[in-house]
Amino acid sequence: MNKFTTLTGVAAPLPMINVDTDKIIPKQFLKTIKRTGLGKALFFEMRYDDQGKERPDFVLNKPAYRAAKILVAGANFGCGSSREHAPWALLDFGISCVIAEDFADIFHNNCFKNGILPIKLAKEEMAKLFDDAERGANATLTVDLDSQTIRGPDGGTIHFEIDPFLKHLLLNGLDDVGLTMQKNAKIDGYEEKQKHLQPWLAAKS
Amino acid sequence: MIPKPRTLFDKIWESHLVDVPPDGTALIYIDRHLVHEVTSPQAFEGLRLNKRRVRRPDATLAVADHNVPTTDRAGGITDEESRIQVETLAANCREHGITYLSMDDIRQGIVHIIGPEQGFTLPGTTIVCGDSHTATHGAFGALAFGIGTTEVEHVLATQTLLQRPAKNMRVTVEGALPLGVTAKDMILAIIGKIGTAGGTGHVIEYAGEAIRALTMEGRMTVCNMTVEAGARAGLIAPDEKTFDYLRGRPFAPKAGAWEQALAYWKTLPSDKGAVFARDVTLDAAEIAPMVTWGTSPEDVLPVTGRVPDPRDVADEAKRAAMIRSLEYMGLTPGTPLAEIKIERVFIGSCTNGRIEDLRAAAAVAQGRHVAPGVAAMIVPGSGLVKDQAEDEGLDKIFLAAGFEWREPGCSMCLAMNADKLEPGEHCASTSNRNFEGRQGRGGRTHLMSPAMAAAAAVAGRIADVRKLV
Numbered sequence: 028m029n030k031f032t033t034l035t036g037v038a039a040p041l042p043m044i045n046v047d048t049d050k051i052i053p054k055q056f057l058k059t060i061k062r063t064g065l066g067k068a069l070f071f072e073m074r075y076d077d078q079g080k081e082r083p084d085f086v087l088n089k090p091a092y093r094a095a096k097i098l099v100a101g102a103n104f105g106c107g108s109s110r111e112h113a114p115w116a117l118l119d120f121g122i123s124c125v126i127a128e129d130f131a132d133i134f135h136n137n138c139f140k141n142g143i144l145p146i147k148l149a150k151e152e153m154a155k156l157f158d159d160a161e162r163g164a165n166a167t168l169t170v171d172l173d174s175q176t177i178r179g180p181d182g183g184t185i186h187f188e189i190d191p192f193l194k195h196l197l198l199n200g201l202d203d204v205g206l207t208m209q210k211n212a213k214i215d216g217y218e219e220k221q222k223h224l225q226p227w228l229a230a231k232s
Numbered sequence: 233m234i235p236k237p238r239t240l241f242d243k244i245w246e247s248h249l250v251d252v253p254p255d256g257t258a259l260i261y262i263d264r265h266l267v268h269e270v271t272s273p274q275a276f277e278g279l280r281l282n283k284r285r286v287r288r289p290d291a292t293l294a295v296a297d298h299n300v301p302t303t304d305r306a307g308g309i310t311d312e313e314s315r316i317q318v319e320t321l322a323a324n325c326r327e328h329g330i331t332y333l334s335m336d337d338i339r340q341g342i343v344h345i346i347g348p349e350q351g352f353t354l355p356g357t358t359i360v361c362g363d364s365h366t367a368t369h370g371a372f373g374a375l376a377f378g379i380g381t382t383e384v385e386h387v388l389a390t391q392t393l394l395q396r397p398a399k400n401m402r403v404t405v406e407g408a409l410p411l412g413v414t415a416k417d418m419i420l421a422i423i424g425k426i427g428t429a430g431g432t433g434h435v436i437e438y439a440g441e442a443i444r445a446l447t448m449e450g451r452m453t454v455c456n457m458t459v460e461a462g463a464r465a466g467l468i469a470p471d472e473k474t475f476d477y478l479r480g481r482p483f484a485p486k487a488g489a490w491e492q493a494l495a496y497w498k499t500l501p502s503d504k505g506a507v508f509a510r511d512v513t514l515d516a517a518e519i520a521p522m523v524t525w526g527t528s529p530e531d532v533l534p535v536t537g538r539v540p541d542p543r544d545v546a547d548e549a550k551r552a553a554m555i556r557s558l559e560y561m562g563l564t565p566g567t568p569l570a571e572i573k574i575e576r577v578f579i580g581s582c583t584n585g586r587i588e589d590l591r592a593a594a595a596v597a598q599g600r601h602v603a604p605g606v607a608a609m610i611v612p613g614s615g616l617v618k619d620q621a622e623d624e625g626l627d628k629i630f631l632a633a634g635f636e637w638r639e640p641g642c643s644m645c646l647a648m649n650a651d652k653l654e655p656g657e658h659c660a661s662t663s664n665r666n667f668e669g670r671q672g673r674g675g676r677t678h679l680m681s682p683a684m685a686a687a688a689a690v691a692g693r694i695a696d697v698r699k700l701v
Contacts, residue, residue, distance in 0.1 A: 043556075044549045045428055045528050049667045054648045058299065058313035060273035060320050062381075072669050077655075101549055103429040106462070107665060108646075109364040110271065111380035132432060132464045133364055133378055140382035190396070192257040203382070204284070207390045210251055210259060214287075214392055217250045217261050224247075227485035227493045228263050228291075228357065 029142035030200035034124055035169040036096025039086045040160035046100055047107035048134060052116040065112055066119030087120075091163030097170065099153070099160040100127040104145075105134025114141045124170050126177070128153050139193050142200060144172060146187045155185070172198055237503035239400045240467050241435045244375040244500070248358050250392055259392050263357035264374075267294040267330070267384070268343045269321040270648070271362030275385035276324040286328040287391040293352050293483075294325050295333040297342045298648045302611050302638035305335055314649065328388075341614020341640040344368040344582035348452065349616055351481025355470040355497040360387055365582045365664065366465075367458040371451035372478070373470035373500050375435070378459065401434035401463065402508040405442035407516040412698035414592065415450030416584060416662065416681035418442065418514075419457040420522035424532040426512060431463025434510065437502060438468050442516035448477040449588035456583045457664050460529040469501035521697055523569050524666045524679040526557035531666070533569060535684065535696045541565035560668055561676050562656065570694050572678065576659040577608035577689040578671070579682050580638075581645035584662035585613025587620050589682040594626040596686035596700055602634035603692030609636040609651070611643040635689065647672045660688035 056068040074085050081088045087095060098117070104127040105113060114137045117125070125138070126146045138145045148156070159179045160166045169178040172194060177185045196203070207214075222229045238246070251259040265288075272294075279285070286292060299314035309315040318335070325332035333340045339350065344365050347353040353369045359376035360366060362384040369376035383393060403422055423430070436458050438451075446454065451468050458466030475494060478484045485493045520534035531554075533540070539558065542565065545551040558565065563572070579585075579593050590612065602608045610630050612618035618640055621627055627637045644651040645663035647670070653659050655674025662685050666677035678694060687697040 042549065042552075044553050045530075047528075047665070047667045049646075049665070049670050053669055053673075054646050057270050057648065058311075058317055060277070060317060062274050072673060077673075103432070103462070106428055107364065107459075107667060109362060109378035109380055111274075111362075111382060114380075129429060129432060131429070131462065133380060133459075137380035137382070140380060190257070192253075192255045192394075195255075203394060204278070204282070204386050204389050207259060207386065207392055207394070208284075210392075211390075213251050213259070214261070214390060218391075221261070225356075225493070225496065227489040228354070 028140070028200045028202060031123060031142050031144050031172055031197040033169065033171045034096055035167060037092060037094060037164065038097040038099050038156070038160040038166050038168045039092040039095035040157050041086060041098055041100045042157055044101040045103045045106055048105055048110050048113040049107055051105065051113040052110065057110060057112055062115050064119060065116040066121070069116040069120045094121065096121055097124045097126065097168055098122050099156045100125055102128040104130050106131035109133045111137045111140070114138050114143050118143060126156060139196055140203065142197065144170065144197060146177070148185065148187060152185050237505040239502040239506040239508065240373060240437055240469055240500055241375065241398065241400055242506070244356055244358065245397055247356070257394050257396050260358060260395050262360050262387050262391055262393055263291060264352055264359040265292045265387050266343045266347055266359065266361035266366070267292060268298060268361070268363060269296045269317045270298045271381050272324065272384055273317065273320045274381045275388055278385040279388060284389045286330060286388045289329040291391065292330045292388070293347070293350070294321060294330050295340055295343050295346055296321055296335060298642045298646065300335055300641040301649055302641050302643045302651055305639055338615040338619060341617065342582045342585060342642055344456065345585055345613035345617065348372065349481070349614060351478050351484030354478065354484065355474060356500050360393065364459045365456050368452050368456040368582055370455040370458065370466040371448060371468050372474055373467060373497070375465055375467065377464040398435040398464070399433055399509040400507070401431055401436045401510040403436055403438050404440035404511070404513045405438065405516050406440045406513060407442055408445060409442055409516045409519060412683065412701050413519050413521055414681045414683065415446050415453040417519055417522045418516065419454045420524070420529070420532045420679065421514060421519045423457065423461045423529050424522070425514065426461055428460060428528055428530045429462040431458065431461040434463045435465045435467060436461065436463045438466060443468060444471065447588060448473055449586045452586065453583055457529070460664055470497050521681060521684050523684065523694055525561065525563060525569060526554065527560055527666055527668050529664070529666060529679060531557060532679070535569055535694065537569050539563045539565050539567045539569065570696060572658060572694045574658040574660045574678070574688050574693060575606060576653055576657050577606060577685050578611070578644040578659055578661040578663060579609070579685050580611030580613065580643055581663040582613065583664045584682050585611060585617065587617050589662065590617065590621045590626050593682040593686040594629045596683050596690065596697060597633040597635060598629050600633055600690045602689045606689055606692050608634065608689040609638055611638045612640045614640045644671050646670060660685040660694065
């Protein structure tokens with residue numbers, strides 16, 4: 028997994044509440060058996076019309092935001108389906124930070140598995156960031172994970188909170204599976220104990 | 233010293249801790265892993281790249297449901313991408329020795345229907361699946377939640393997950409549901425009350441007389457849509473109904489092991505005095521048949537209501553969302569919900585594809601006929617549900633009434649196979665999500681109960697089923 032340390036880039040505003048993962052990437056793109064190449068499908072139905080042509084009024088189609096690296100979004104972002112294709116599509120497009128008032132739990136989790144930083148901020152701070160993001164090509168933000176700050180185009184900074192464990196994973200780009208496998212002895216021990224406590228769940232050997 | 237009273241969630245959580253590092257992110261053991269074709273291929277690929285094996289093939293059960301055709305299956309899957317995805321799952325299961333229920337196995341069906349049906353879902357266990365509606369299994373007093381594909385890989389390789397404990401929330405439904413009002417109406421009313429982010433960060437335990445009175449099927453419907461209320465998992469304390477449902481199922485414990493399991497399961501319900509971070513109460517008697525009018529499950533009202541007016545909404549973001557929803561749905565504020573015409577009806581899904589749902593729909597369909605201009609389909613949740621329905625003669629009732637009788641799968645709940653809406657079509661649907669484009673690009677979904685959907689099919693518009701029963 029890619030590390031996330033600092034990120035400087037254009038922030039695109041998507042001031043819409045309850046953006047669900049069907050909206051982030053619709054089902055026709057879930058038939059793939061790969062993780063890559065999903066950027067073209069990001070926000071597919073809002074981004075393209077019925078003929079497959081770009082809708083010029085959608086934020087990521089506007090010249091100033093075509094290379095956006097940060098998304099400033101409405102509350103309850105990523106609700107609905109657990110599809111990890113949603114963060115894969117964001118990442119493949121080039122977005123590795125999403126800022127919103129809050130996120131749906133599964134999407135929030137999935138971000139951290141892919142080197143994407145989801146930042147939760149209070150309503151007032153979101154209003155300020157939406158204002159910043161509306162400035163088109165001048166809407167450049169710098170996100171620094173180590174110091175937990177967002178620096179705006181005017182130089183003002185906003186502090187954000189993050190779970191220390193998740194921060195550690197992102198800063199170091201750590202692979203969960205590898206880390207957990209180092210605890211195999213503990214997992215063996217748990218299984219051994221469970222064999223006695225709940226034998227009906229143990230392996231049929 | 234008297235031990236601190238614990239919730240059902242606390243008990244399951246604490247009994248699954250493998251490791252708790254000082255930072256609080258726990259490693260928890262996963263007892264049961266359900267796998268389907270859409271969210272697993274990249275996880276198996278990850279195992280292969282790192283030369284890892286599945287730790288507990290015996291605790292893993294796989295089925296293809298999202299992509300499978302619901303029409304005649306003799307010719308296999310015609311869509312090439314869908315076929316490859318299903319074949320990939322079968323091959324991955326063969327390679328790792330995982331039980332796989334193939335498309336021609338009578339036990340095949342929607343992953344959240346077959347788990348309970350096979351007795352793979354058991355009280356007090358942790359259950360995951362790369363699918364948000366894993367919440368369904370909470371109806372058995374199991375801690376069950378959806379995970380992403382990277383986590384699927386993590387569970388395949390280690391049988392564990394990294395998790396922080398959720399907060400406890402309790403939703404109590406007192407009293408008794410009126411005639412014609414079902415578990416689906418109850419959960420839609422709960423979502424309408426607390427909102428789609430109302431349970432975020434929490435596990436919701438459902439309690440109260442009206443919950444206890446529900447059948448296992450009804451409880452599964454309620455827990456299923458917990459994720460639409462923002463919580464990853466719903467829970468209902470196991471009781472005699474739970475045990476009666478599970479007794480004798482293929483994967484359920486037998487004989488002495490059953491007695492031992494039963495004794496343990498009876499210790500699971502939340503202790504008296506256990507503390508919940510949030511408590512919400514509803515009166516069942518006040519719940520009416522519910523229908524969604526918009527593009528979020530929280531956009532829900534009693535069938536007697538009218539399409540709301542954005543001018544009545546103070547919050548700017550919510551008003552903007554409502555304007556967008558109404559435009560997408562092609563609805564005008566003030567229109568009675570019962571005047572909305574529908575062209576399609578979908579009865580099925582992991583929310584409402586069980587035998588009781590089909591019986592409720594058949595009770596309305598019997599002796600009536602689908603209205604002209606309406607296409608209505610019934611998609612049983614599993615081969616066994618379909619078989620049972622046919623034994624009870626429900627298929628004949630539906631066919632005589634002009635409904636289509638299909639093969640089991642997810643079907644038009646998410647329209648990944650050939651079953652989808654055309655742009656602009658209104659659909660009375662027993663599924664769980666009314667998001668834009670969910671059932672087909674431009675399709676307009678109205679969520680409701682199976683009886684309400686059958687009533688809509690017959691009337692050609694949204695209709696109050698209480699006038700038909």
